[in-house]
Amino acid sequence: MITKRRLLLLAWAGAVRGATQCVLLLSVAGLATMSRASGQPYPSSTIRIVVPSNASTPPDVISRIVANELSASKGWRVVVENRSNGSMTVGPADVLKQNSDGYSVLAVSMPLSTLPAILPNINFRLENDFAPVIQISRAYNVLVVNPSVPAKSISELVVFLKAQPDRYTFSSGGVGTPGHLIGEMFKLQTGVRTTHIPYQQLPQAMADLLNGTNQYSFISTLLVVDLVQSGRLRALATTGAKRVPALAQVPTVVEEGFPGLVVADWVGLAVKTGTPIEIVGQLNAAINEALAKPNVREAIGKLGAEVVGGTPSDFRDLMVSQVAHWAKVVKDSGIKKAE
Secondary structure, eight states, X not given: OOOHHHHHHHHHHHHHHHHHHHHHHXXXXXXXXXHHHXXXXXXXXXXXXXXXXXXXXXXXXXXXXXXHHHHXXXXXXXXXXXXXXXXXXXHHHXXXXXXXXXXXXXXXXXXXXXXXXXXXXXXXXXXXXXXXXXXXXXEEEEEEEOTTSOOSSHHHHHHHHHHXXXXXXXXXXXXXXXXXXXXXXXXXXXXXXXXXXXXXXXXXXXXXXXXXXXOEEEEEHHHHHHHHHTTSSEEEEESSSSOOGXXXXXXXXXXXXXXXXXXXXXXXXXXXXXXXXXXXXXXXXXXHHHHTSHHHHHHHHTTTEEEXXXXXXXXXXXXXXXXXXXXXXXXXXXXXXXX
């Protein structure tokens, strides 16, 4: 016969067994959750660097240099994909559709920081929707003229252009590109009256500059070094504070007396906001290591650019300041915004 005391003891034992089972179940569930959260070590699959511009442009070439080095030194699978359109919005939109896991990386360059001012209705903001990883490089543009233009300096070009207002044109690879915005700064600071001719395809812009359809342009060093050295274009100045080694014979805008035209083009990498900070840190460390390699520094230097590197915070400061800077340039220049 089971006594009341016996019943109490059995109930207590059952409660202990139940509690123990609950603890074990919770522990197993916790381990399963941890396993799902941690997954495989990063990177366990291919990393895509999405470039929102065409092949052979500075962001494309520089991204490929870094991707090749990460593949060679780290054994990572890194591919570069060009997702371009006229406004450079396709690439960012592509990355924002992916998971925040570090496997889709956006190649960010100066033109992207101008988009909020040029295209106020775009559905993303560089400084809010993307987490900076690292600035890779800094480069400068070159003020070049067709050889038919008699000017040998910026001052002479200003005199030439002012002699016949509204007759001459300058070209760029599109609205909001470095060549366009620096050209507008040039007009503001010198008072010349010329017309901007934007091109959807940079090769056509280059062709029309070479054949004299347009008289001058501010173009990336990467694209004009050979043309300047061969005499097909004349370089008047670079837009840096110091001379560019690839064009050491060309003075800077500072030397020419126009310090307000110092403008740097730049390339960096960013991921979708929400990407774990550990992954951002791992990418940053790996790319800083790659940028320290002599072969990488030499390859980027041959493009007329210089290696930067640094922290994600450094790159965030640059992106935020550039968005504000170009918003002011667009406003002061009266550039027409897209509807």
